[in-house]
Amino acid sequence: MEAVKDAVGEMERVVKKDLTESEASCLLSVFSSEAVLISLGQYKDRDIQSLFLKIQRMVKTATKAKLFSSYTFDGLVPMAFGRGNNVLQYVLRGSDLYCAKIGDAATIEAEVQASRLIHENQLCPSVMPVIDSIRIDENRAAMITPFYPMPVSHATVTEPTIVNVALCGIATIKAFSNKNMCHGDIKPSNMMFQASSRTVISIDFGSCKEYGNMLTETSPLFGLDCGNQASLRYDLTCLAASIMLLSGIKLDMIATREDALSELASRSGVHITLANLCLDESVSNLDDMWEQIQTLVRVALPNADFVVDLNEIWPKRI
Known part of the structure; x- marks a missing residue:
């Protein structure tokens, strides 16, 4: 048996990579006769290469079939x-x-x-x-x-719901910023409600880019005048615009961040304060911003059981 196992080492030498556990198992079981010949030095390198490709295809097909069969x-x-x-x-x-x-x-x-x-x-x-x-x-x-039952864009939202959308959106942006990444497409249709939790889930990472890179697709309706460069500012602006839209503010007349701030100036509420924070040019450290938000929620919404757990949703290193 040890001699047959040498076939794994010989194949690894020829293909210049370590075989996975599945590939090695396939060689020693499905192709046991070939493994004996390899261990005896009776297989040429090109034949070993060909056998390895066959094993790879077989393992890939078997893995896909097993995965499909479980769903x-x-x-x-x-x-x-x-x-x-x-x-x-x-x-x-x-x-x-x-x-x-x-x-x-x-x-x-x-x-x-x-x-x-x-x-x-x-x-x-x-x-x-x-x-x-x-x-x-x-x-x-x-x-x-x-599976999430409903996007925020399809729901009839109240102020408490908008507050949770805003809080979870900021937590999402923090999670992306920890990896120097921009979500790039934050909007109500990309935020989902859960059936048994107040946490709102951000989805659709097709626009995700590292900070400083160009976003391949942008939505001026939400990104306003932020341009097409991936940045913390872009995500925060998209979230602010989303909060405004959910609050009943029509975005078709708002082209810039300055327009948005002017519109928000005449309104009040915790969700409006959160939108203003997202548009604050001085914000660069989301941890500091989160401390302000925790104070705001404690003061403005004491004992509010509808508010998502702030400690639970904030990203944590593991």
């Missing part, structure tokens, strides 16, 4: 979130309900990478996690996420 795709989600040509489907695994976002493979895989980067080494409850990703074929991929 049941069960019809289209009627209220689609995100944008573009993506298809959303209900997904069941056991008794649990999830959502599958299916679309262009490169776009889906970039979104998966962005979500995993944001969740890496930090807890950020207001940012959508990715549970699984599946490469369906050469052109399409699927991203499995929790």
